[in-house]
Structure formats: C-alpha cells, structure tokens
Amino acid sequence: MGILHEGWQRHGKPRWSTARLRNLIKKDGTRTVDRFSRLRVKAQCESGFTIQELMVVLIVSSLLVTFSFSLFLFTGKLFTSWQKRTELHLEVSRVLQLIASDVHRAKQVLELSDSTMTLVGTSSIQVIYSVQGNRLRRNHHTVGSESVRFVLHLTPMKQFNKYSEGVGISLAGYSHSNSFSAHTNASILQSAKEEFLDTSQ
Numbered sequence: 001m002g003i004l005h006e007g008w009q010r011h012g013k014p015r016w017s018t019a020r021l022r023n024l025i026k027k028d029g030t031r032t033v034d035r036f037s038r039l040r041v042k043a044q045c046e047s048g049f050t051i052q053e054l055m056v057v058l059i060v061s062s063l064l065v066t067f068s069f070s071l072f073l074f075t076g077k078l079f080t081s082w083q084k085r086t087e088l089h090l091e092v093s094r095v096l097q098l099i100a101s102d103v104h105r106a107k108q109v110l111e112l113s114d115s116t117m118t119l120v121g122t123s124s125i126q127v128i129y130s131v132q133g134n135r136l137r138r139n140h141h142t143v144g145s146e147s148v149r150f151v152l153h154l155t156p157m158k159q160f161n162k163y164s165e166g167v168g169i170s171l172a173g174y175s176h177s178n179s180f181s182a183h184t185n186a187s188i189l190q191s192a193k194e195e196f197l198d199t200s201q
Helices: 002-011 018-045 051-105 190-200
Strands: 108-112 117-120 126-132 135-138 149-156 166-175 178-187
Touching (some): 051 166, 051 178, 108 149, 126 149, 135 149
Antiparallel strands (some): 108 117, 126 135, 149 166
C-alpha cells in the first residue's frame, strides 16, 4: 500500500477504484485459467499414436504388402504358363495343317510308315516327312519351333474307291511341362489323283 500511496502522490489517484481493479484481476485470472484448460485439452486431442497402435499398423501393412506381392507373382506365373500353352497349341496346329496340306496337294502316297511318309507332288517332286531325334523334318529341314518336341504317328486311311487315298495324321507336341496333341485325316484330292493316273498311262 505504501508503494501505491507514493504512486498516487506522484501521478494522482487512478481512475478505477480498488474494488474494480480486484474484479478485473479476478476476471482476467479466470480467463487465463480457461484458456490454459482449452490448450491442454487441444494438446491431448492432438497427441500422436501409441507404440501399440503403431505396431498394429505396421503388422497389417506388412501383411497387405506380402499378400499383394504374392498375388502379383502368382498372376505372372499363371499368365506365363497360359502363354506357353497357347503357343504350343498354335505350333502343333500349324505343323499339322502343313502336313495335311501337303497330302491334299500330293498325287500319290509313295511310302507310309508309323512316323515316315513320302508324297509325290506335282512334277514328280517328293515330299518326305520323318522324325529324327524328336525333331520333325520335311525334306531334311526342321519343321516347327526348336523348343517343341514332336511325336508323329501316321496311319493309312481306308480307300473308299480306287481313286481315294489318304492318311490319318496324329501329332503331339511337348514343350517344358506342357503337351498338346491333335489329329486329322487328310486325303489326296480327286482332281490330283485323276491327273496323276491320266499322265501315267
């Protein structure tokens, strides 16, 4: 009070009464306490994750990543296997179509065994099919892909008339762990047979 009294003597009495100053200090203190409480609640709300929560998030994330990677590898292997199997089917079908086409264009089946066939084409040109070391050859040239192992089986067809002649062709292809087989019957065309008989007389 002595300090306040000396201050009053120098500068005059304050405009506000003592009671009003006390009320103001009380209100300001309450306001400060309320503000501090709000800041503390806000700090609690903005606090980070606990260690247990972080561990759970890491475990779940690692499981999801592992599952996604395994699914990606499985899908890649499945696609690769499907692609190789499709390529093998196309290769066997293409070679089988080539053999059947040669039979259709031939004039005579000169020789026929289980895996060897000799055809006589136009201008007496011979077309010879044989299997050597799991490789299918046409006139000593390899037919088909080098990665495919072929097994050829030939059977004579029954002659429906004296001009009818044909071959039953069974072809199997093996590549890695995949295999595919196909069969077709090919006969010499009637016009080619008649032309061959006319020229040979």
